[in-house]
Structures are given as structure tokens and as C-alpha cells.
Amino acid sequence: MTIGDLIRLLSDGEFHSGQQLGERLGVSRAAVWKQLRKLESLGIGMEAVKGQGYRLAEPLELLDGSVIVAGLSRQARSHVARLFVEDVVPSSNQFIRERFAQGAGHGEVCLVEQQSAGKGRRGRTWVTPWGRTLMLSTGWRFESGIAAMEGLSLAAGVALSRVLEAHGVQPRLKWPNDVLLATEGGGYGKLAGILVEMSGDAAGPCEAVIGMGINMDLPDDFRASIEQPVSAVRDQAPGLTRHQLAVELLGELMPMLADFERVGFEAWQAEWNARHAFAEQEVEILQGERREAAVAEQVDVSGNLWVRCDKRRWKLTGGEISVRGRS
Structure with missing residues (x-):
């Protein structure tokens, strides 16, 4: 049994008892309980109702x-x-x-x-x-x-x-x-x-x-x-x-x-x-430990980003950019 097997059984929106889950998955109720506890660490909300069993708090669309x-x-x-x-x-x-x-x-x-x-x-x-x-x-x-x-x-x-x-x-x-x-x-x-x-x-x-x-x-x-x-x-x-x-x-x-x-x-x-988010905006360029402010222009046919600062204009072939307070 994998955690994915358990999630697939619970994804139908119905309640399932621990015994039912164990029978379907071919494991003990204790093993089912252990896996149910793991779901919380995966960010998957659970509902547990005495006498009915367990189900997902929200439906999940699992890939097929x-x-x-x-x-x-x-x-x-x-x-x-x-x-x-x-x-x-x-x-x-x-x-x-x-x-x-x-x-x-x-x-x-x-x-x-x-x-x-x-x-x-x-x-x-x-x-x-x-x-x-x-x-x-x-x-x-x-x-x-x-x-x-x-x-x-x-x-x-x-x-x-x-x-x-x-x-x-x-x-x-x-x-x-x-x-x-x-x-x-x-x-x-x-x-x-x-x-x-x-x-x-x-x-x-x-x-x-x-x-x-x-x-x-x-x-x-x-x-x-x-x-x-x-x-x-x-x-x-x-x-x-x-x-x-x-x-x-x-x-x-x-x-x-x-x-x-x-x-x-x-x-x-x-x-x-x-679709360029920051065209003609001032950005901070990060290359290794070096940071530098410049205005972002557009990308060229090789995917390099051109930037400028004062009278200097150059292209970025690596690194990344950010806009303070925004992204």
C-alpha cells in the first residue's frame, strides 16, 4: 500500500471505515491509521466521524x-x-x-x-x-x-x-x-x-x-x-x-x-x-553575490535580457531579476 493508494480510495468523497480501507488495501487497520496520520503532513485535510469513518475534507483531482x-x-x-x-x-x-x-x-x-x-x-x-x-x-x-x-x-x-x-x-x-x-x-x-x-x-x-x-x-x-x-x-x-x-x-x-x-x-x-512583467521598470539584478540596479528592457533572439543604467546598456545571459516589494 502506498499513500497514493489510500488517497485514491478516499477521493470519492464518501466515508470509509478503517476496516473497509484495510480490506480494500490488503493491510491492517493499524497500517491504515499510520498512513492516515501522514496525510496531515502532506497538507491533505481529513474528516473523521465516529461510526462512519474517514474522508477527505475537500475532493482532490488525481492524475490519470x-x-x-x-x-x-x-x-x-x-x-x-x-x-x-x-x-x-x-x-x-x-x-x-x-x-x-x-x-x-x-x-x-x-x-x-x-x-x-x-x-x-x-x-x-x-x-x-x-x-x-x-x-x-x-x-x-x-x-x-x-x-x-x-x-x-x-x-x-x-x-x-x-x-x-x-x-x-x-x-x-x-x-x-x-x-x-x-x-x-x-x-x-x-x-x-x-x-x-x-x-x-x-x-x-x-x-x-x-x-x-x-x-x-x-x-x-x-x-x-x-x-x-x-x-x-x-x-x-x-x-x-x-x-x-x-x-x-x-x-x-x-x-x-x-x-x-x-x-x-x-x-x-x-x-x-x-508578456514581460517588468519592461521599462527598475529591477535588481542578482548574479552570484553581486547585486545591481538597472532598468529592464526586452529579451533578444537568444533569450538574453537587455538592461540599462545611466548611459550603460548591456545584456544578461544568466542570473535573475527582482522588483523590491513586488516579486
Whole structure:
């Protein structure tokens, strides 16, 4: 029995006694009780009523790979070699990296309910509650070398934005890898993060793992525990399901990966700049331990962000930016 097996039984909204759960899962009532206690640490609320049993305090939409595959267009499906749905893994990016090490990985997609060691940029931990996000990674092999992947994470942000905008969500993009959403109190909250990891030959075949973590529906107590402002898809699109978002996102993302080596980031440059959250605003640039203030301009055909300060103008090829008091 896994924690995912228990959650799936409880996700029907009905009460289940400890004995019923044990019989369905093939374990003792004591083992069931031990797993029920773990649910609280995963941020999953429970209701317990004497004489009736247990159920989830709120319904959870658990991912089903067959539903996602069935929803894909013919074009998207032609680019998906294999789709995995996992309950818990250290990280979906690591899962795909290991698939590459096994001689697979290209065109493969991994979706997970929860990551035990998920990471964002600069090695930060990416923490999410069970079933409240959409976390996926996909692998793609490029033949022209690492230079062919310039701007790939920015293009992925555009792909996600296109999908969300079709449902009335108004995301903004923060260079290089974040998707933001305006908050009621002003400023922006982080809606999604994108992490692209590359390996291989600088001038020859190389492999990219594109990871995306998207907040779908975050409880208030979880938001309060995060040190930065956060937002969720259902803040603006309450009816959008995780399955629907997964299907539509893969419908944008997989054809983009198939074309990227041929057309480069230039095909997505204008769309990224049109959604640029901090264009012509003063930002703080963080590169290692160095911090510097400048005005953000736009990104170029390679995905570099141009900035200026006084009479000096230069491009950022790495690091990150922030706006004090906002993001």
C-alpha cells in the first residue's frame, strides 16, 4: 500500500471505515491509521466521524495518464513517446534524466503528484501540497548542440501562457523562468516555475529536460507558509482541471520542442516580450553575490535580457531579476 493508494480510495468523497480501507488495501487497520496520520503532513485535510469513518475534507483531482493521453491531439500525441504518472518521486526532472541514462527519455513526459526533493532555480527547494499543482517534466534530444537551446525556458513560458490565456488567466513572464499572476493586494505572485537542465556536447547531440511546476489551487494556510507571494491558476480560472491543463499544455509544449531546433527562440521572442512583467521598470539584478540596479528592457533572439543604467546598456545571459516589494 502506498499513500497514493489510500488517497485514491478516499477521493470519492464518501466515508470509509478503517476496516473497509484495510480490506480494500490488503493491510491492517493499524497500517491504515499510520498512513492516515501522514496525510496531515502532506497538507491533505481529513474528516473523521465516529461510526462512519474517514474522508477527505475537500475532493482532490488525481492524475490519470489514460485520460491525458486520450485527450491529446493527434499532433501532440505523435511527439509523446511515453507518459508516466507517479505518486511521489524525488523530482520529475530527475526521473527524465534517469530515463536518458537508460537510453530513453526523448519525447517522454513525467507527471507527479508530489516531489520529495523538487528544485527550482539556484538549487532552491520547490515545495508543493499533494494534488494541488501540476508538475511535469519532458525530455528532448537536440542534434545541433547546446547553442540550439538558447531561450528554450522562455519559449516554454510562452507555451504555458497561451494555454492559460484561453481560460481567461492573465499571466506575466519574469525573466528568465517564472510565470506570474497579479494579486489582489498589488504586485505579482509566482504562478509557475520552469527549470531546464541540459547535458551533452556543446557542438553536437545534447539532451534537455524541461520541468514545469504550476500552482493550481493553494490552500490559504499553505500560502501563508511561503516566504514569497504566490498565486494559483484557479484564482482566475476556478473551473480549469488539472487534466485539462495537462492536455492543453502538452498540446503547446511538444510541437514547440519539435520545431525549436529549426526556428530557434526568435519565433517566440515577440510573444515573450508582450508578456514581460517588468519592461521599462527598475529591477535588481542578482548574479552570484553581486547585486545591481538597472532598468529592464526586452529579451533578444537568444533569450538574453537587455538592461540599462545611466548611459550603460548591456545584456544578461544568466542570473535573475527582482522588483523590491513586488516579486
